[in-house]
Each structure stands twice: as C-alpha cells, then as structure tokens.
Amino acid sequence: MSQKQNQINIELSDEISKGKYANLAMIAHSSSEFVVDFIQLMPGVPKAKVNSRIIITPEHAKKFSIALNDNISKYEQKYEEIKDFNELPKFPLDINSQPNK
Secondary structure, eight states, X not given: OOGGGGOOOOOOOHHHHTOOOOSEEEEEEOXXXXXXXEEOOOTTOSOOOEEEXXXXXXXXXXXXXXXXXXXXXXXXXXXXXXXXXXXXOSSOXXXXXXXXX
8 A cells, every 4th residue: 555545635724724722621521422622711801712622532532642642742852841730720610501692
C-alpha cells in the first residue's frame, strides 16, 4: 500500500483556523459518548458561555487522552514542567444548560 493511500486530506476553514480561547473545560459522559464543553471565564464577570462543545465516542476520548498526554510530555521536555497549581475559579459556577430567553 502506498503512502498516498494512507493520507487524509483535512480542510481547515479560515474561521475555524482562528481558534477559540478557553480557560475552562467541563466534561460529562454517558455509556456511549463524552461531551467536552470549552468555556471562557472572564474575571469579575458572573456569566460565562460555552464557546465550543465536542461530542466523541469513548474510544476516541481515550485516544484523545493518550495523544494529549503525549503532547504534554513533549512540551515539558522542550520547555518546562507545567505547574499544577490546583487553582479553582474564585467565583461560583452555576451550570445552566437552558438557553437564555
């Protein structure tokens, strides 16, 4: 089998390539899926919105976890150890999945 047959052509639109900043992720799961919500919290602002939700299978969640851990290890080898400071947000989180009316 040639190298060309094993390649996937991935398209990245201009809008998606800009990315979205998140400083909080909340994860939930069922027997069939993992849901990862990426949220941006702003200091002093009592409300935050999910800016991206990713839904994946348990198998892909595990593959993602392995890939993320591998990349963290490579980052720390090249730069420095990422400090785990266990800092929680300094304001209460009210998780409300209902849309605003």
